[in-house]
Amino acid sequence: NAGVTQTPKFQVLKTGQSMTLQCAQDMNHEYMSWYRQDPGMGLRLIHYSVGAGITDQGEVPNGYNVSRSTTEDFPLRLLSAAPSQTSVYFCASSYSRTRGLNYGYTFGSGTRLTVV
Amino acid sequence: SQKIEQNSEALNIQEGKTATLTCNYTNYSPAYLQWYRQDPGRGPVFLLLIRENEKEKRKERLKVTFDTTLKQSLFHITASQPADSATYLCALHSNYQLIWGAGTKLIIKP
Numbered sequence: 001n002a003g004v005t006q007t008p009k010f011q012v013l014k015t016g017q018s019m020t021l022q023c024a025q026d027m028n029h030e031y032m033s034w035y036r037q038d039p040g041m042g043l044r045l046i047h048y049s050v051g052a053g054i055t056d057q058g059e060v061p062n063g064y065n066v067s068r069s070t071t072e073d074f075p076l077r078l079l080s081a082a083p084s085q086t087s088v089y090f091c092a093s094s095y096s097r098t099r100g101l102n103y104g105y106t107f108g109s110g111t112r113l114t115v116v
Numbered sequence: 117s118q119k120i121e122q123n124s125e126a127l128n129i130q131e132g133k134t135a136t137l138t139c140n141y142t143n144y145s146p147a148y149l150q151w152y153r154q155d156p157g158r159g160p161v162f163l164l165l166i167r168e169n170e171k172e173k174r175k176e177r178l179k180v181t182f183d184t185t186l187k188q189s190l191f192h193i194t195a196s197q198p199a200d201s202a203t204y205l206c207a208l209h210s211n212y213q214l215i216w217g218a219g220t221k222l223i224i225k226p
Binding site for chain 1: 162217
């Protein structure tokens, strides 16, 4: 039982480059989300999805795109990386948004991204 | 403005003692409050949830209290062990969102 798998674990990008952070879960969770974690700050929600084909913006969506073509996968795309996007990115999932709020979320191990 | 505060300074506790971490909030009326553990280089792991109508919740050596009058939750680890060393995050469920604190680093010394 792999849970939530994120790749890559580390990435260095140059300003203006694009890349996709991968997130996959094998728990048949309908709800998936992306957070960023910065020093001294709480986790901030970037985008989330309540099921395949449905996505919505979170607190800090600018500069990021998402899509959800399958239940298992929820990739996060950086279209033109900026130094302000240097952060640790976490993917989290639960059976539903409501269930996550009531019973907690399952997180991946994160991707540490540095934009130079 | 809305704020969640956890002690940003690391908490050093002697092994065997009770560790108490604090989560304070302002300008929220949370329905639930969650606590997570985060180890270096890893994602948060869910520990406990407490509802606004619950005063206390326990799980093994963990205890969480929730005082909506004081706008505060306390997270206790009894008989602490070096393996309990980690960063602990609180998160409020308010208005269908999770709002996260920055976390408190707990160090248990042998």
